[in-house]
Amino acid sequence: MMKVLKGGGSEFRMMITQLGGAGGGPTGGNVTYVLPFTSESLNPTGEFINSNAITASRSRGVGDVGNRAADGSFETEVNFHLMPMMMYSVLGATSGTNIIPSDNKLPTYEVGVQHGASASPKITQFSDVLVNSLRFTWASNAIMTASFDIVGLVEAGSPAMPDTNVKNLTNNILLFPARFIRSGTGQSELKFDSGGDAVKLLDYALDFEFSIDNGIDVDTYALDASGRLTLVPGELAVTGSTTLLVPATGELRANLDALTIGSEWPWITLGIDNGATERHVIKLQNIYIQDISHDIADRGKVAYDIDFVAVFDGTKVDALDKQPILMALAASGTAGTHYHRFLGNTA
Numbered sequence: 001m002m003k004v005l006k007g008g009g010s011e012f013r014m015m016i017t018q019l020g021g022a023g024g025g026p027t028g029g030n031v032t033y034v035l036p037f038t039s040e041s042l043n044p045t046g047e048f049i050n051s052n053a054i055t056a057s058r059s060r061g062v063g064d065v066g067n068r069a070a071d072g073s074f075e076t077e078v079n080f081h082l083m084p085m086m087m088y089s090v091l092g093a094t095s096g097t098n099i100i101p102s103d104n105k106l107p108t109y110e111v112g113v114q115h116g117a118s119a120s121p122k123i124t125q126f127s128d129v130l131v132n133s134l135r136f137t138w139a140s141n142a143i144m145t146a147s148f149d150i151v152g153l154v155e156a157g158s159p160a161m162p163d164t165n166v167k168n169l170t171n172n173i174l175l176f177p178a179r180f181i182r183s184g185t186g187q188s189e190l191k192f193d194s195g196g197d198a199v200k201l202l203d204y205a206l207d208f209e210f211s212i213d214n215g216i217d218v219d220t221y222a223l224d225a226s227g228r229l230t231l232v233p234g235e236l237a238v239t240g241s242t243t244l245l246v247p248a249t250g251e252l253r254a255n256l257d258a259l260t261i262g263s264e265w266p267w268i269t270l271g272i273d274n275g276a277t278e279r280h281v282i283k284l285q286n287i288y289i290q291d292i293s294h295d296i297a298d299r300g301k302v303a304y305d306i307d308f309v310a311v312f313d314g315t316k317v318d319a320l321d322k323q324p325i326l327m328a329l330a331a332s333g334t335a336g337t338h339y340h341r342f343l344g345n346t347a
Contacts, residue, residue: 001033010037010115016089021104040073044070060337075146091212098326112126112159118298135212152217154228188205210310287325288310
């Protein structure tokens, strides 16, 4: 029976080679992260250029390849210790112990994926890679997942797996639904008006997802068609959606009844812990409703499907309050854990 290449035993690595915007990031040179991916589609791209001159033949003329590049996507299950790396990769800056959007720079990676036995593996390696977009999905019946779209300058001619300062974190704490914080410090909350109290998001939300899109310009090719000259981040877009149960009475019910396209929510926080004393908090701010709908198909519950966008608000006084999204890394717990090392604290 013929042996074929299989996905079992595969490995996916991202090596950070250049930090993004202001502040923070990994210290001590390049760092290689091993990600527990569930699917990948890393493929070289290019254009086959033909002659279209009219000749005695009905066929096209001789062609040549141009505008080579390296793009792809992959999906991974999110674990606690890799989450800061994921957020930093798509935002690119830090402020104190917060990961925030950079003005115009993102960290650069070498990306490699290996399939098959170690004796004769199939390896794909991309150089000068940026994360174009990242989508986090949270449901009650699944581990939190992250979907990455990446863009690169070129596929390596002699591919090899990145192997500098390898951080193999594939067996760390996966973010099962129970890892989201219901109450206490860093709890998951929805602030639905400027005057009222926040409500516990987990009391009403049936699902939640959000995306960060850097809008990278991928069409800056060299005149000699040798490849991309650069990758330029464009307009940052932070969007998301959630399904909320409609309570029979109360302040949230009144707010949902009044909700329409263009309505504003001050913020949503997503609190995540590791089952002990350490936690991350993601905060989406300056939220505007893009679409709201409900569908009654039976005698069961009533819920609203809500699409939203988070924006930069220059009218806010505090610099962090202006941001559409940030990730706060709590200083509690063991100082030597990976997310503290990510910010340069190796104590």
